[in-house]
Amino acid sequence: MPSIHDFATWEPVLRVLRASNEERLAAPGGYVTGQIGVYGWSVPVRRRSPEPGRAAQVEDMQDEWDAVEVVRNALLEAGTDDIAFVAEISPAGRTVLHLISCGPAADPGIAGPYPGSLLLVEDAVAEPWRRLPDPMPGAVPAPSADPAQLERTLRERLPDAIGATEAEIAAAEARLGVTLPDELKALYRVTRARWADWGDYETAEVVYDAVGCELLALEDLFVADASSRPCRWEFAAMEAVVTPPDAAVQQLVGSPGWIVFGGNGGGDRIAVDLTPGPRGHLGQIVMLSHEWTIGAELLADSLTDLVLNGESGKAGGDSRGDRPPAVVRVNSSSLTSIQAAAHPGLEALSIGVWDGEPFSLAPLTGLPRLRTLTAYTGTLADPQEIAKLTGLEFLKLGPQEWRALLAAGAVPRSLSAAAIQVDGAPHPLPIVDLANEILALWDRPPITRTVLEGDLGPEAA
Incomplete structure (x- = not known):
């Protein structure tokens, strides 16, 4: 060949x-x-x-x-x-x-x-993908959680189902490295959810109706941690984990306590949540949308609640409340000044299409959580001000701004990833050469x- x-x-x-x-x-x-x-x-x-x-x-x-x-x-x-x-x-x-x-x-x-994003530090991921759940030591199961009632109900609805043995449940726990909650054990004691046990779509549909979702087989259970939701750096860097105090669900990328046991047939995952938010319950049922890269939606207070009453569509609390947003965009149709965007909780700032005078980045100096800056070509008054933003982990700039930083030796060494903002259709080869200059600062393999x-x-x- x-x-x-x-x-x-x-x-x-x-x-x-x-x-x-x-x-x-x-x-x-x-x-x-x-x-x-x-x-x-x-x-x-x-x-x-x-x-x-x-x-x-x-x-x-x-x-x-x-x-x-x-x-x-x-x-x-x-x-x-x-x-x-x-x-x-x-x-x-x-x-x-x-x-x-x-x-x-x-x-x-x-x-x-x-080229897309440049990975300057091997295996680095954006901050939201590193975020672990906050501990909620006071979290308890919902009053509706009743493993015994759940098991009785499912046996009535699925009298011919083949359940998992205790050894099979223990093997699943060992594989996942987590103890399954009692309700999930009760479900799989009734049906181990193997296609070989069903044999046709009609039987599978009966199980779907009985449980309220498409079940994964016991051996296919998995933990929806952050790695289960991969995302390109340039998009991941513009996300932020924000869980308000009235939230039932922690708005994470993934959690070691999200045990996925099913789906809704449309690509969305359904999980038992063992790391609930401030107003949530241990073992509540959440949905991870395939259209989101971050967060989950509360479906039911417990697996018993889901099976007996279906999805409740309960709200998980306001996503932001009265707090300034962690991700801000400054452009001609949004905020129109850096001063208006700057606040101590700012994590990611994008400067987009702008016809006015270029912006000074001085209001951003000293912000403790700022980690992402992206800016269209020509929107910065002095690109070298970026050197004062010492906490940046991702930076996306136009070619002329990158050239200014390189010439001044002012590329932030805190970066884990970077990208070149390409406007219009310039010749690709100079852009590739510029990308390789940036990669060389971290001694990373070049684009060939x-x-x-x-x-x-x-x-x-």
Whole structure:
């Protein structure tokens, strides 16, 4: 199989690109960019429009599909998930192809050739992903929790179910490293929830109706800690854990006390909560939405409550109360000054689209919890003021701001990750070079660039 670094592997893609981008490639300094991955691709080609009333089919893009498949197979062979490229093709067919592989210290860009976040400290995660639950020593089960009633009710509803043995329950506890709450043990004593025991969807539906959710098999129970909710650094850095004093659920990314035992059929996880919020109950039932990267929603006070009464949709307390927000955005349609954003609880600040005078960062100096700063190009009066923000762990700036910091030797050494704000469509290679300069400050593996040259010959008339 041709290597990902063989010109022949890329020749079909290059021919498709040339056919769709003749004018752009023929312009002085002309080039096209794209990205191909094992699970998808983004390449600038023209596709035939389907006939009116018919959805697009593979045959409408067969040339593109076949060409990309050659590269995808080479990626699979190389054990690489994703590769970006910049292609320069002369009218005579002379081709220079730059391949960009992000490697272990940079995330691939989102549908583009520019690198995503740069991981400056190996295995580092954003602060919300490091946050553990606050202890709640006074937390007790809800009055509705009744393991004996729960087990009786489920045996009445599922008389033919096969339950787990005590040895199987003990094995699950050993695997998870946690003692299962009595209600969860009662549930699995009635049904171990194995598909092999059900055999068809009708039986599975009976179990769903009896319990109120799609059950995981006992051996598939898992703890929804922070690692179970992965998130790209640039998004994770703009999250914050805020649990108000009237909350039933701690609004964490994950918890060692969230034991997932089921789902709602729509991708959301349902868990027993052994680390409740200030107003919650030990063993309450929470839902972790697949659309959220942080927080959980209270469904029922107990597993008994869920089985007997269904989801209660109980509120978990106001998410912020009267306190200033931990995450703030300053831009033309939100807050319009740094002074208005600055307060001791500020954790993450994003400076977005702004047509006024650039901002001074002086009001942020000394804020004890500020850990994230992102700023569009041209929004900062003096990028070197960033050096005074000694607690930053994530910084995203435009190229000119990064250049100013690098020239002054003022890149904060507290950073765990960084990113380059790319506005418009600048040439990708200088952005990659800048990213490598930042990575080099932490002695991290660089983004690799491989240059392939070849000749496609003149395009047929």
